[in-house]
Amino acid sequence: MSGQRLLRLRECLFGLAPWDASRITDEWFRAHFEYAADVVHQWMGGALDVRTARLLNFGCGDGITDLALVLRHGATAIHGVDIRREYTKLPRIARAQLGMARVPAALTFETIAPGTPLAGRHAGVDGIMSWSTFEHVQREQLLPILRDLHACLRPGGVFFLQIEPLFFSPFGSHLRRYDDVPWHHLLASEDALWRIIQNHEGPIDAAEVDFGFADFGVDGYKRFVFKEYQALNRLTADELVGVVQQAGFAVERQERRDMDLQPPPELLARYPEELLRNNEVFLLLRKAGGGAPA
Ligand SMILES: C[S@@+](CC[C@H](N)C(=O)[O-])C[C@H]1O[C@@H](n2cnc3c(N)ncnc32)[C@H](O)[C@@H]1O
CATH class of the missing domain: 3.40.50.150 (Vaccinia Virus protein VP39)
Structure with a gap:
């Protein structure tokens, strides 16, 4: 069975x-x-x-x-x-x-x-x-x-x-855990957004941290989340x-x-x-x- x-x-x-x-x-x-x-x-x-x-x-x-x-x-x-x-x-x-x-x-x-x-x-x-x-x-x-x-x-x-x-929408980039500026993804360049994420330090909103975070580590998760942003349809x-x-x-x-x-x-x-x-x-x-x- x-x-x-x-x-x-x-x-x-x-x-x-x-x-x-x-x-x-x-x-x-x-x-x-x-x-x-x-x-x-x-x-x-x-x-x-x-x-x-x-x-x-x-x-x-x-x-x-x-x-x-x-x-x-x-x-x-x-x-x-x-x-x-x-x-x-x-x-x-x-x-x-x-x-x-x-x-x-x-x-x-x-x-x-x-x-x-x-x-x-x-x-x-x-x-x-x-x-x-x-x-x-x-x-x-x-x-x-x-x-x-x-x-x-x-x-x-x-x-x-x-x-x-x-x-x-204001946080339609899915990057709010790193960047709290509304509509920033429609205003700033990709390079500028990536720099903000790279430079982010400290904790991120616990409700936005999925169980994949531990697999990626702090920097790997930043790269993963940014790639997800770039792939949004x-x-x-x-x-x-x-x-x-x-x-x-x-x-x-x-x-x-x-x-x-x-x-x-x-x-x-x-x-x-x-x-x-x-x-x-x-x-x-x-x-x-x-x-x-x-
Ligand atoms: C933001 S997560 C949401 C996951 C889940 N629904 C939740 O609420 O936690 C988006 C999910 O869509 C999945 N996904 C993306 N493209 C897909 C596709 N073409 N077929 C099936 N799943 C896909 C991703 O792997 C990911 O698990």
Whole structure:
């Protein structure tokens, strides 16, 4: 019997390994285990029953949000995919932050090469979620990936997609942990930004430090974060809505959140104000069919 099936049997007989949220000390963990999981659940929970749904998390990262969806919201089947392998740290993270001896059998993970089609192996899923991932997908892969995710869903299935921060927003560079000047990435040269990061000393906001930090070390993490900035696809909320519709999704619900900061005149001369202030977008998308609401 495979390890996963043995674990399922064990959970059927004895339940999930005990866990204790009062042990949480890490702010990155808390932000995903509580806030991100609750938002995903609020958006998806109105459209499907997470306790019985087969779910796919595109760009699952370390899998903390998936773990919370199982432990706090009763999800029973989540498959996380990512181009990195941060989720391999989840057993250690769950032990350290929750005192949990085993990650639930409800969670499975997979590493893919960017753009690898999933629909052949993951057809008929009820729901897909993606949190802070689509701003990192290369432009030319956006439409093929979204079409493939559309093909993964059963008719009537839903896709919850969130992006924050959007590129043109005050901290859309994802570099705020090193540079707190709003819109600096639209005002300064890349060389100037890199110098600020290189010269940064002292602690960074704990809620922004993921579990990859220890692998990279202080300077390696700076290089990693800057490369991530350079690779951002600069997608706007309008462009995102356009490409998901092109991929075949209907937008069932959407919300855009703005930052209450005044853009400098030189940026207002180049970009619309709404673009500069729009920091976050949430979309609930649906695949047609299956008796879903029109
Ligand atoms: C900012 S992290 C967010 C991770 C996770 N959703 C979270 O909230 O912690 C973005 C994630 O997207 C993943 N990613 C980027 N491009 C991807 C692609 N083409 N396919 C799958 N995952 C991708 C990255 O490896 C990374 O784990």
